[in-house]
Amino acid sequence: MAASGTNRRYEHLVASLGNELFEAIRSAKILMVGAGGIGCELLKNLVLTGFHDIEIIDIDTIDLSNLNRQFLFQRKHIGMPKSQVAKESALRFNPDANILAHHGNIKDSKYGPEFFKKFTLVMNALDNIDARRHVNRLCIATETPLIESATEGYLGQIQVIKRGVMECYECQPKPAPKTYAYCTIRSSPTKPIHCIIWAKEEFLTHFGDQERVVNQEQEEEITDEEVKAEEAKIEAIKEKSFSEYLFRKLFYLEIYKKIRIAQLTKKDLWPGRETPVPIMLDQLHLYSNGTNDSTNSVESLPDQQIMSLKQNADLFIDSVNRLVERRSKTGAMDFDKDDDDALNFVTAASNLRSHIFTIPVQSRFSIKSLAGNIIPAIATTNAVIAGLIVVESFKILRNSIEKCRTVVLQKKPSAGRLLLSCASEKPNPDCYVCSSHFVTLECDTDLMTLGVLVEGILRGRLGMNEPSITVDSDILFESGEDLDEEEVKRMKLQSAKKLSECRIVNGTIIEIDDISQNFQLKISIVHKNNFAEEGQTFNIVGKATPLPTATKTKGEDKLDEKAQDDDEVMIVDAPAVPPPAPSKKRKAQFEEKDAKKSKVVSLD
Template sequence: MSYVCVCSLSTCRVLVVGAGGIGCELLKNLVLTGFKNIEVIDLDIIDVSNLNRQFLFQKKHVGKSKAQVAKESVLQFCPTANITAYHDSIMNPDYNVEFFRNFMLVMNALDNRAARNHVNRMCLAADIPLIESGTAGYLGQVTVIKKGLTECYECQPKPTQKTFPGCTIRNTPSEPIHCIVWAKYLFNQLFGEEDADQEVSPDTADPEASWNPAETEARAMASETDGDIKRVSTKEWARSTGYDPAKLFNKLFKDDIMYLLTMDKLWKKRKAPLPLDWHQLERRPQGEVKAVGLKDQQVLGVWGYCQLFQHSIETLRSELQEKGDGAELVWDKDDAPALDFVTAAANLRMHIFSMTMKSRFDIKSMAGNIIPAIATTNAIIAGLIVMEGLKVVSGELESCRTVRPQRHTSSRCRAILWRWSPVLNLTYHFTVANVSF
């Protein structure tokens, strides 16, 4: 099939949404392919953790706008390119349907579903082709979306984030992730926006704690009545103590655990939790433990996490005081005091429930729902985006493909198979393999 050129690459105006792992590779590919009119938008600033895979950024750029630095770095590849950078959210009302109609093609390099949904809807409304992409470890996908010709991003249901029963989080955690979720709930109960669905105190209505359904119902009703009369919120109680770390510790890791032990039916087939007491731990001789490995990959002892718990609470308490009365904090995996608090609280709860404690690095990965990003996968995906983009610019939408990898293992080799599937009503595909023996 011969190409029908819609416009030259040098005059084709494209929008890149996202300047992170995929976005850095994509911007470089675009200018080296011949695209000259590019606009890029990204809300984030550069963090040290970005530097291992987002090669347009250097240590000196930490704290600066991703979009702006990406523009400056890409211009070194092609000084004649016309690149406009926006340090902003694509969901800002300023970027409306008329804004999207300025482009011949939109390319997504995003890492969250809300923004993907928004860009998908704007491109449909503006009738502009969109190339959607994403990576997850060694896996990834690229697909072309065009109104009236292909499925849109929201046409197929997406998997929802895994949730856990409240009674498991509050009463009977059995995996580290249960303790991490509990610690994030605790952060919000103490410092952030309180949510009735994120309670951290023992669940007195746990049906497993009683063999008699009537007893369970009565216990739940009694708890609600008691709460109406005497119960204050976790945040109000914490404020009344002045966010005293020792009092908070004993409430969470001693008193609440001792209350759980009174629900003896829970422990007939489980190992019972072991309460911790701040003052006993404080008086206990603490042998000097030599840390091994990088700081974030070290696993501390129980007293080490007690100290981290104390220090993080004191820091977060100061942040609240600086913000003034009624202030609230928002948990962010990249906020050091917030991550320290969750790391300490989660590990102390893991110890209480006889689980192996985790490093700060592992806690951050699980608490932030982080899937490891691999530079090679980002590069492959960015290259495929440009390949599909060339088809769109050339007016060959019927030859566009959705590209997804498939894992393949055998006794002789391990491979990632990249499969091209038609995005239109075509009936063929082909597969290539990258094989490592």
């Protein structure tokens, strides 16, 4: 490119990078996913390096807490879409760039495989595993190179991903999210995080989408007259003041009921611990403050101070009143750590519950970090990682992807170096995403429902977006925007069934298809009803477990011969249950593929 006129700004780039690489940079079409800490630094680097054709996707809006490290944003931008403001700010560095901003969710169907195919390179600047897995699968499906990145405090890492050349994001197992036994959360919390999780569930129960609320507590069966009298008193004030009703219900009645159950059954529900103390709203002055003023520094910010019991009670009443008013206007809400009313509710509710169970109360700042799963971020770390992303992109654009390195930024020098690099690993042959497409699921098929399989495992643990479940040629479950109202109702009924009622039993192989990710997976089911860890209900293994050999009966030799020719034949010992009919879209897909799959054979 001639370095004259408006292109004079690129003279130094042509001189340092060479004409061939610079032309590749100018012609490359880049997708950048995420416009937060890493994204702001990365977008600035891209436009200053001469990248011309860039698209950005981010679902978030700008919050005050972003301004200390996301330098493309200012106070006047609070509440505005990150992607749009990042675009406008980056254009000041290089008005010649062509940037298209999308304010939306990368998991939306419009950002599917066809959308990804048009890009030369994808750069991830995300802050959650779920979205990373989704982008990884789309890049694997479309064979688009991906540069993955992450930071946490002083630590950072980048990784280049290319199908068939180097390992993908899911080739190595990621730490499973920490889970807690449901009975601990609801009945015997011992840590602040237990109370925070409980408070978030209560927020969704009273102000969220009821159909998305999972594991709502079933009311204990108790016929005690004293409890009934207290219930009647509290129910009487519901119409007059919902906030006062909810306070009395959560922090007095529910605790009082548990104490009465313990007394009537003569069971110690809290062994080795103090019995919880219910809180009465009109007698707050009788309780200990629940805080030590010496823990609050005069210089500390309000959000970092520990509130008294009365302050938490007042905050709870105020937040409930605000949320009730908002719900009447806008409908159901999701918990958002940056929503002041939602965070105030969770802060106050978790601290009040902590007081009841003699657990140290927390500051609003600490609760925001725990409730929002916030990872500490440092601007310098983001800048280093963003720079490394651009360096690795040069190797890809030079068609030298084999020279790409995985680079780790350390907190402390090792052999005098903060940056350590190594050759990228080859794909893991057992990876269920880019290689084997096969995993084993251990679970109790008589207890687990199809809904838990979909929400907790396929979406929650395996990062799928719109999964459909097939056993042989029968579709047991499907999801997606194309389902009509009747189909949605049928799927809801289907979700309540136990796996065994859906013919998913020990030895069954189920096929999962996620059209939005262009991703297919087979899952081998192993029935198991006891696990080593408390609260564990399933286990996922990244490689298929051999199916148990069925006992042959007369006439089965021919069936075995057919099975050797057609590996999609499966023998199950469950009774046949008619599955729901596929949607119109799914029918069309089966016709288009002309799928010839064998029927399930049921042996007596």
